[in-house]
Amino acid sequence: MPADRPEALLIGGRAGVGKTTVAWEVSAVLRRSAVAHAVVDGDFLGQVHPAPEDDPLRSGITEANLTAVWANFVARGYRRLVYTNTVSVLPAATGMFERAMGDRVRIVRVLLTATDATARERLVRREIGSELEEELAGSARKARLLDRDAPAHVVRVPTDGRTVADIAEEVLAATGWGGRHLS
Structure with missing residues (x-):
């Protein structure tokens, strides 16, 4: 693969599955292997209220x-992106990454999975504000959507009863970026 070709690892999954935690562990493994990369939590890129009238799903923002953040990374020599967002692994997201990172971007999609019980346990620990019930309902809804709409080529990684390090290694194996798969 050409050294200048951008690559994106998209980590998707329902709320409470461990996307952010796994992304940070992936980053730790890559740092130990001296693999240059950037990490972006996609949830923060569209976190505005109210949603723009012409962009109710906040996909435009x-x-x-x-696009702006990636341009900054590229200007500093980065070509690998670890990106987390619930639905980033769905086909509809492909265009956004091609437009933001260039049509030559190599995209690896990983869908983290967890049972309702596991997601609930994690969300109960995490959500200390007023949105627990909304998060639980949204997590279950998104799990059904992802099960139904994620293409067969998306790498599915179960997270129930596993260590974060073990999950991150499986995620990284899909990319060829780290450990014995270092490129």
Whole structure:
């Protein structure tokens, strides 16, 4: 693969599955292997209220922010992106990454999975504000959506009863970026 070709690892999954935690562990493994990369939590790129009238799903603002952030990373020599967002692994997201990172971007999609019980346990520990019930309902809804709409080529990684380090190693194996798969 050409050294200048951008690559994106998209980590998707329902709320409470461990996307952010796994992304940070992936980053730790890559740092130990001296693999240059950037990490972006996609949820923050479109976190505005109210949603723009012409962009009710906030996809336009998310894409504009990703494009700007990626341009900053590229200007500093980065070509690998670890990106987390619930639905980033779905086909509809492909265009955003191609427009933001260039049509030559190599995209690896990983869908983290967890049972309802596991997601609930994690969300109960995490959500200390007023949105627990909304998060639980949204997590279950998104799990069904992802099960139904994620293409067969998306790498599925179960997270129930596993260590973060073990999950991160499996995620990284899909990319060829670290450990014995270092490129």
